[in-house]
Amino acid sequence: MAQAEFTTDPYGARGDNGLDVRCYGDRYVVGVIGASGTNVDRLQLQCARLGADGMALPADTTSVSVGGNGGAPATVTCSAKAYARSIMVTLNQAKKQVRELRAGCGNAAGEGAGFAIGGPDEGQSLIPGNNYIWYRDWACPATMAVTGLKVRYGQHVNAIGVICTAIKLQPASAPPPSTTPPGPVQPREIKTIGKPTDGSPAPVVKMPSFVGRWVMTSRSGKSFTLILREGLLSEGGPDTIFGTMSAGDPNYTGALTGKVGNGGRNFSFTYRYGGTGKSGSGKLLYKGFDGNAIIGSIKSDGPPPAEEVWGGARR
Known part of the structure; x- marks a missing residue:
């Protein structure tokens, strides 16, 4: 191989x-x-x-x-x-x-x-x-x-x-390349809550991965860019997510890591900014089943401690 x-x-x-x-x-x-x-x-x-x-x-x-x-x-x-x-x-x-x-x-x-x-x-x-x-x-x-x-x-x-x-070369006749980082990887299967009364298997909804680039906005108007990747097997496997979070300022750019839970529906993480050393935590939840919109909350450990709602979309 x-x-x-x-x-x-x-x-x-x-x-x-x-x-x-x-x-x-x-x-x-x-x-x-x-x-x-x-x-x-x-x-x-x-x-x-x-x-x-x-x-x-x-x-x-x-x-x-x-x-x-x-x-x-x-x-x-x-x-x-x-x-x-x-x-x-x-x-x-x-x-x-x-x-x-x-x-x-x-x-x-x-x-x-x-x-x-x-x-x-x-x-x-x-x-x-x-x-x-x-x-x-x-x-x-x-x-x-x-x-x-x-x-x-x-x-x-x-x-x-x-x-x-x-090394991967672009085809000679390829259309202009997209500047969007990789989108969802293999979707994960999630059984819906409840079970049919006729004894048949519960329907399956395929949820995409959180991997990719997300543009987020908090309720106070702050903008964040998240770039997420799945962990390798040695790092905890696909339920472990690593990435970066940036608020457009080197002081507020840092690393994050967390776990996917609830059968792929949510992602809880901790973060630390490199410039200021400030840290905190957050949670993301899919809004709908198309995998293109998320909502959640982000919390700063301070000083002073603060928490606010945020949401965004895959870009």
């Missing part, structure tokens, strides 16, 4: 939060929007599909942004029509923050220049004990390219690993 994904553990310090920062919808990393000073402070991936000729198309989506508010803003990209095939991570001498993130880029023609974002050179060398350069360098397998990074972060980016997935 062909390998579906190649990943590495994050290299560096633990940080306050951990998140898989990914491109979705058969898109690959072509650049980074971020900020850096002495070290890398913030990262957001630029994502693009690959044309039938194996060349990267223009970037059309971005990932969630992680990290703090420090540093000077910077946008770095692969050269035109190229996409990331390898990643190099260099730590500072204290081994607590990522000093530099560097990507090697290419395409089907073997062309492409990479990019780098980070702080000034510390004069490091490859000789242990002589201001040794702490680094890791990973290349994706030949049939794969970089689709994301495993990031640990707080006010800075503390550690990075790589995520590579199989």
Whole structure:
């Protein structure tokens, strides 16, 4: 069976939060929007599909942004029509923050220049004990390219690993691609409450998964974007959901995790924002059976504690 994904553990310090920062919808990393000073402070991936000729198309989506508010803003990209095939991570001498993130880029023609974002050179060398350069360098397998990074972060980016997935080219005659992240995966079967009096089996309603991208609005008018994925078997299986929650501000962007309950009808979770460290919990419930609208509540642990109703739709 062909390998579906190649990943590495994050290299560096633990940080306050951990998140898989990914491109979705058969898109690959072509650049980074971020900020850096002495070290890398913030990262957001630029994502693009690959044309039938194996060349990267223009970037059309971005990932969630992680990290703090420090540093000077910077946008770095692969050269035109190229996409990331390898990643190099260099730590500072204290081994607590990522000093530099560097990507090697290419395409089907073997062309492409990479990019780098980070702080000034510390004069490091490859000789242990002589201001040794702490680094890791990973290349994706030949049939794969970089689709994301495993990031640990707080006010800075503390550690990075790589995520590579199989290269998929867009058909030459394909219509313009959608920018919507993956929709529902395999629906789960839920038996309706009650049982027919004639002894026949109860009817089955197929509920979609919560996986996908949701745009939510609270009663007070705050907007949130949720991007959710199912857990792997090693993470608890499909009833465990991981994801990100963003309120459009790096201080209010963070990770969430929770469990699907009531036969797939609701999802209860906890969250923590990377920028402020604030945490809380929430609950989502399908509104109807088409899987495109949800309602629920979100609660902040404070200070001050607060809870309000929210709702939204799949986008």
